[in-house]
Amino acid sequence: MPTTSPNKLKPRKTPTQSRSRVTVDAIFEATIQVLLKQGMAGLTTSSVAERAGVSVGTMYQYFPNKQALVYALNERFLTRLAENVEDTCALAAGRPASVAAEALIDTYWSVKTERMELTHALYRSVAELDNEALVHDFAARVDRATRGMFRESPDLHAEDVDRINLSLTTVIYGTVRNAFERGLDQENISALKSELKAMCRAYLASAAK
Amino acid sequence: MPTTSPNKLKPRKTPTQSRSRVTVDAIFEATIQVLLKQGMAGLTTSSVAERAGVSVGTMYQYFPNKQALVYALNERFLTRLAENVEDTCALAAGRPASVAAEALIDTYWSVKTERMELTHALYRSVAELDNEALVHDFAARVDRATRGMFRESPDLHAEDVDRINLSLTTVIYGTVRNAFERGLDQENISALKSELKAMCRAYLASAAK
């Protein structure tokens, strides 16, 4: 699958001036609205521009092409997610691994729940526009944070940290995503959350032996 | 997001005759090749037809439209997956839950690994063409099989089966998908697999108390 060179995806200008900021924000918000209402199929440059109240020409001042817009939008959300995870990791560092894992689940779950539909739409947009490099970058960043956290856990052996970190994060992220995509109702969703926690606890308990 | 009525997605003729079978297979294989080489963006009716060595017109004899083609391709793979899972469930029925869970993991993992790139590409194609109804149908089918299997597990209380089934399947399927999407290498992949098994075992052990 051909991946577009990242240079082509970078915004044309970093919006430091306030007017630019406002415009870019409007474009992002419009993109989200369109994504939620029409899905990726309805995400055309003109639909976004119209909703943002700017001309297509203006959009092209800030983003060299459509893909760059979607890229930047995902970057925003992933940054927010990464920051949340990093905060959580900073707070939970030094606590037992099971506590840290539960904190991670809570954080991840709440970020996904907050704007569930949008999250779903963004997942799709990433897949559709070959922005996987972006996702990998953020996965690495988040991985650094969680690994750091587990490294500080008093109940984990140093040589187990990487393995456990990989397992826990892969399981947690995958499960959360799958839970939402299966279209479960609220009751099942929250039941699932505590089962996931139980599973992580049990795993850590057995792994620590 | 508009969902296309399933009637519009049904193949035009069931390929019972041998010539049709060959043609349909060629089209499916071409779709896969294109999907792997160019992704969904490159999946045009002409690219598939050309690769399959048939004309577009012929394609349209078997599939009423492009979406139906992708739908049918996914259906094929999901059917294969469901059958494998059902076989596994039949074999593992009556064994302890942890053994059953491990069998499920092995089966699911091997089906997905077999043509890893294709699995990934199909995940995308489902998202892009609103074929989620199809996925839900198969999820329900597979769910019936695993629930049946766990119901026979001697070490599970009847009232726990549904909860445990939901948890295990959501965790397993989500983890497998995520493992592939993270692009882990073979070593990490197989490490992950045994960790996942360990996790399920620990979970079941703690749940059985």
Next chain:
Amino acid sequence: MPTTSPNKLKPRKTPTQSRSRVTVDAIFEATIQVLLKQGMAGLTTSSVAERAGVSVGTMYQYFPNKQALVYALNERFLTRLAENVEDTCALAAGRPASVAAEALIDTYWSVKTERMELTHALYRSVAELDNEALVHDFAARVDRATRGMFRESPDLHAEDVDRINLSLTTVIYGTVRNAFERGLDQENISALKSELKAMCRAYLASAAK
């Protein structure tokens, strides 16, 4: 407008054998049915073949192409119309011009009324497939008949016949067609018919002076 050479439009075989006759009739009837139900837009070779219960290949045995089929269908109807008019003219020859004109109106009107929808559909098909040469040929044939009839009218001067024939026929045919295309109800239609007769009578009375 490019007119297709008539050779290209001729049926491939004159259906003298009875089996051919049946097939050709079935094809014609199917063409009519499709024309009535779907209009020219739905008149595809396969829709006609399917309705006729034959394969497209068979259709091409009898008609070299689609246009030839429509051509032949129109030819059939125009022949029927021409024969009716010729019969009427033979009967009314020698009668006063106004009687002859009324007879012509009655005949023309009844042919059009008989299968009104079909008549309309055929008008369209003629226009769409540039079969105007055909129409002109039949117009000439019908013209010969009516001219012959009026020539025998005792109350017409020989030098007026051509002018009066042209006027009457143009007015009558045009009015009949327009009456049906305006979508008038039965009451207005029949009122119109007697007015048209009155008009022709008045015209002939004044022209004879």
Next chain:
Amino acid sequence: MPTTSPNKLKPRKTPTQSRSRVTVDAIFEATIQVLLKQGMAGLTTSSVAERAGVSVGTMYQYFPNKQALVYALNERFLTRLAENVEDTCALAAGRPASVAAEALIDTYWSVKTERMELTHALYRSVAELDNEALVHDFAARVDRATRGMFRESPDLHAEDVDRINLSLTTVIYGTVRNAFERGLDQENISALKSELKAMCRAYLASAAK
């Protein structure tokens, strides 16, 4: 026969700005040229765009689809025709019915003759694209005008007006159309015109008795 909802046929932007006006006019003129040279069969979006010297994309800025273009073209001509008839009716109101009828014939004839080939081509285009609703609307509009005119004729009884209006207009419009479709030469055409007038005069004289 399926009739397309009129909303789908409305132009996308009313060409008030001068640049748009020019473009739309060019497209209309190109449509006419193509219609005359190739007939409806040759009227493709690209042939029109090419002849108009614009891109297909530009065409679609002004017309939502091909049918809308043909619809708008017919609307233009029918509006022109209706206005001419209305003007004539205003001028001839109050004059004897025969004078009014002759004025109507002159007007109708001249509008249709002015661009005879085009008139013919438009008749076809209406039939082919199910624009008959449009024609009926304009027929009603023109009917109002002529009925109003005849109502003012001093020599007509009020109770006869509707019947006479219907007869005269149906005969006149039908005859004019038929005259053109028969492909008569100039000499016959103008002979026919005065015969039609004579016929109407005679009809009115007899009807007034």
Next chain:
DNA sequence: GATGAATGAGCGTTCATTCAT
């Protein structure tokens, strides 16, 4: 003969991108 699967040119339409104003 009869069949109907296969063909592929050509259609109507969309939309990311550009650039004169």
Next chain:
DNA sequence: CATGAATGAACGCTCATTCAT
């Protein structure tokens, strides 16, 4: 800088016609 009319390549899809069986 902002605009949005114009562009045109590329798409999904149809259907008259052919020809191997």
